[in-house]
Amino acid sequence: MNYNKSVLITGISGMLGMAVYRHFKQLNSYKIFGISRNKNFRLEGAEILIGDLTSEVFLNSIQSQKFNSIIHCSAEVNVNLCEIEKDLAFKANVYATELIFSILDSDKYIYISTDAVFDGKVGNYTENSFLNPLSYYAETKLLGEGVVKKNVKNHYILRTNIYGFNVPMKKSLFEWGYTELKDSKTINGFSNMYFNPMYVGQLAEIIEKIIVSNIEYGIYNVATNEKISKYDFLLKIKKEFDFSKQYINRIEFNQNDFVAPRALNTTLDNSKIRIAIKDYDFSIDSGFSMLRNDFHSK
Ligand SMILES: NC(=O)C1=CN([C@@H]2O[C@H](COP(=O)(O)OP(=O)(O)OC[C@H]3O[C@@H](n4cnc5c(N)ncnc54)[C@H](OP(=O)(O)O)[C@@H]3O)[C@@H](O)[C@H]2O)C=CC1
């Protein structure tokens, strides 16, 4: 098949990368490229380029390829690990971003950032709110934003907080909550930690809408409309997947139990993206219903 549009997805084997791949694949109108370090990684309908994004040699080897869009989903997302292994975090989240955005050629670039660039003291942050990352992971993601702005004008920086799942399951928030409840374990849910969780399938759809639109380049908060505590989010998982017998302790987050500092209220004001992308359902319930469908058909 001859496609006239191409998209490169970094971190295509990851939670968001796979959701983005699945979305673009079913559109059937894009030539899809993906980058993974895993030599055995294959995906139907995608050309997988094997390499490490921290390798200048690798990126130079694919430099002659021109893409219509690059969606940079790769990162080291283990927040506690980033706090301890700072070199690894810097290389994966800042240096790799510098190489990608300075070496690879594309009409549009998308960088996935995080709500953790804010310190969570007030919440309801806009794109212009005061930035104060608490953890080293969050600091590297913010440094990544700087690298993007420095290298290319035609960029979208999307600050978000996402949930989803990998096959086989890994350790992200939904995966952890689901697995613990399935194994009949009692878990602790933080009642004083707030966010606007967005399902990776929702974010994938929004990314496509951004690419095909001509909305202004820059920073966008891509979050759901509603604020929810992490405790209530876990309760939603319990309800949605019918773990009626399991118990979730409603407790307050205690920083002493965590290696890396965490922010308490990273809720984002999503007005800018809602005005730019009209007629999209930014509700948590819509994301959960997509999750339910994807999870049962996995
Ligand atoms: N998960 C979350 O809760 C949130 C995530 N984000 C952001 O969303 C984005 C996607 O996160 P998510 O999908 O959860 O992450 P995952 O860990 O699921 O996927 C990231 C992928 O990046 C790839 N990768 C990491 N380092 C390298 C490297 N040096 N070279 C090549 N590939 C590399 C890995 O693929 P492989 O091993 O195949 O090479 C991995 O599968 C990230 O930018 C993250 O910061 C933002 C807010 C919340």
Ligand SMILES: Cc1cn([C@H]2C[C@H](O)[C@@H](COP(=O)(O)OP(=O)(O)O[C@H]3O[C@@H](C)C(=O)[C@@H](O)[C@H]3O)O2)c(=O)[nH]c1=O
């Ligand atoms: C929310 C929560 C987590 N936990 C435990 C289990 C969970 O795996 C671990 C970490 O929680 P979280 O996944 O919510 O927190 P964290 O690892 O800080 O998640 C972050 O991920 C990175 C990639 C981001 O970019 C951020 O936006 C942020 O959501 O803490 C609880 O015990 N109870 C809870 O209520």
